[in-house]
Amino acid sequence: MLPRDSNNGKNPVDETLRANIRLLGDSLGRTIGRDLGADFVEKIEIIRKYAKRQDHGVQLHEYLRNLP
Numbered sequence: 001m002l003p004r005d006s007n008n009g010k011n012p013v014d015e016t017l018r019a020n021i022r023l024l025g026d027s028l029g030r031t032i033g034r035d036l037g038a039d040f041v042e043k044i045e046i047i048r049k050y051a052k053r054q055d056h057g058v059q060l061h062e063y064l065r066n067l068p
Contacts, residue, residue: 043067 033041050060 029041046063050063053059
């Protein structure tokens with residue numbers, strides 16, 4: 001078992017990993033936005049939102065089906 005931070009009970013490795021993932025995601029988003037534009041980034045964000053929903057992918061599939 002990994003050590004826990006005595007201040008808040010969270011695993012410091014998990015927190016570092018989360019911070020790194022956020023950093024990489026932000027960097028990727030900026031790169032995509034610069035190369036492909038804000039509209040493309042918005043489509044990615046919509047796909048991410050639908051993918052997180054607990055509807056067995058119904059809205060995600062509908063959205064993807066209607067993309068040009």
